[in-house]
Amino acid sequence: MKILVTGANGQLGRELREVLERDFPGQAVYTDIDELDLTDELAVKRFVEANDISHIVNCAGYTAVDKAEEDKALCYRVNVEAVRNIANAASETGAKVIHISTDYVFDGRAYRPYNEADKVNPVSQYGTTKRQGETALIALAPDSVIIRTAWLYSPHGHNFVKTMLRLGSERNEIRVVNDQIGAPTYAGDLAEAIGKVLKSHQWVPGIYHFTNSGVASWYDFTQAIFRLGGVSGCSIIPIPTEDYPTAATRPFYSVLNTSKIRATYNVETPYWMDSLDKCITRLKSQQ
Numbered sequence: 168m169k170i171l172v173t174g175a176n177g178q179l180g181r182e183l184r185e186v187l188e189r190d191f192p193g194q195a196v197y198t199d200i201d202e203l204d205l206t207d208e209l210a211v212k213r214f215v216e217a218n219d220i221s222h223i224v225n226c227a228g229y230t231a232v233d234k235a236e237e238d239k240a241l242c243y244r245v246n247v248e249a250v251r252n253i254a255n256a257a258s259e260t261g262a263k264v265i266h267i268s269t270d271y272v273f274d275g276r277a278y279r280p281y282n283e284a285d286k287v288n289p290v291s292q293y294g295t296t297k298r299q300g301e302t303a304l305i306a307l308a309p310d311s312v313i314i315r316t317a318w319l320y321s322p323h324g325h326n327f328v329k330t331m332l333r334l335g336s337e338r339n340e341i342r343v344v345n346d347q348i349g350a351p352t353y354a355g356d357l358a359e360a361i362g363k364v365l366k367s368h369q370w371v372p373g374i375y376h377f378t379n380s381g382v383a384s385w386y387d388f389t390q391a392i393f394r395l396g397g398v399s400g401c402s403i404i405p406i407p408t409e410d411y412p413t414a415a416t417r418p419f420y421s422v423l424n425t426s427k428i429r430a431t432y433n434v435e436t437p438y439w440m441d442s443l444d445k446c447i448t449r450l451k452s453q454q
């Protein structure tokens with residue numbers, strides 16, 4: 168087995184490196200844009216061939232949801248064209264692909280957790296391009312596994328947990344939306360799930376949903392971040408989405424049903440607050 172991890176310097180990529188170094192020592196190569204720009208079709212093909220890659224885990228993505236509304240071309244290149252390049256390289260070499268997608272492919276008008284067969288209807292540029300990446304991959308490399316996840320955070324990179332801990336230390340009060348509901352998900356848990364898919368004796372292609380268990384609004388999430396992070400001098404005011412205008416529209420309800428990945432690959436989906444506690448403990452140990 169020779170695994171290529173792309174987007175390896177991102178928050179998921181860095182967590183996945185820890186899992187693969189433990190479970191597949193010496194069997195993975197890690198690239199980010201400086202080593203392998205995924206928008207360069209020929210470079211991707213050459214890299215996969217030259218390194219005899221058997222599995223590609225694509226952790227790269229354009230993830231700046233608001234900026235994507237302006238920066239449409241780059242967002243498309245990274246979330247669609249790069250995925251197409253990976254798919255073409257995989258179909259030519261026979262490499263298997265695990266690709267990461269998002270809850271933002273849904274419009275958020277549901278009243279129960281979305282399953283993999285539910286109708287998609289992205290409401291942002293980011294969500295639209297992520298869906299286009301999914302369809303390109305399925306068309307060109309149908310043997311791929313696509314894992315949709317949501318509200319990712321980790322001790323690395325930019326994420327809501329780190330933003331809120333910073334704002335909590337700088338301000339007396341913050342206003343946070345309480346009518347967008349989802350499942351905060353620790354990138355370390357998703358990395359463990361990807362490790363299980365790679366280790367599995369069966370490879371079952373298709374779309375899967377993976378998040379931590381439980382649900383929260385961004386306001387609930389912030390309350391837990393402050394409590395576990397020991398932030399006490401900043402009050403959190405719950406507000407409706409209309410009082411926090413953003414460039415991109417976000418789904419109101421994007422909880423994902425994770426039964427399929429649990430049944431197929433025997434992965435665990437820890438309760439979100441337990442995983443948040445683990446991440447905050449790691450962040451504190453870095454200070």
Ligand SMILES: NC(=O)C1=CN([C@@H]2O[C@H](COP(=O)(O)OP(=O)(O)OC[C@H]3O[C@@H](n4cnc5c(N)ncnc54)[C@H](OP(=O)(O)O)[C@@H]3O)[C@@H](O)[C@H]2O)C=CC1
Binds near residue numbers: 175319
């Ligand atoms: N963050 C979240 O809340 C969620 C993320 N996802 C999906 O999960 C995946 C991983 O997300 P996350 O770890 O948070 O993302 P990050 O933004 O932390 O990391 C993405 C990485 O991809 C790199 N990258 C960007 N363009 C290219 C390129 N052309 N070639 C190679 N690498 C490139 C980025 O480099 P640079 O920083 O230099 O641009 C960055 O290191 C993405 O597909 C994302 O859409 C799904 C649901 C939730």
Ligand SMILES: Cc1cn([C@H]2C[C@H](O)[C@@H](COP(=O)(O)OP(=O)(O)O[C@H]3O[C@@H](C)C(=O)[C@@H](O)[C@H]3O)O2)c(=O)[nH]c1=O
Binds near residue numbers: 270
């Ligand atoms: C910073 C801040 C944000 N918010 C709101 C804005 C928004 O509606 C919500 C989330 O904010 P963010 O912009 O940090 O999160 P966002 O970038 O929308 O997060 C998304 O990222 C992409 C990559 C995904 O795939 C999604 O699953 C999801 O994780 O919180 C507040 O209400 N108050 C605040 O102080």
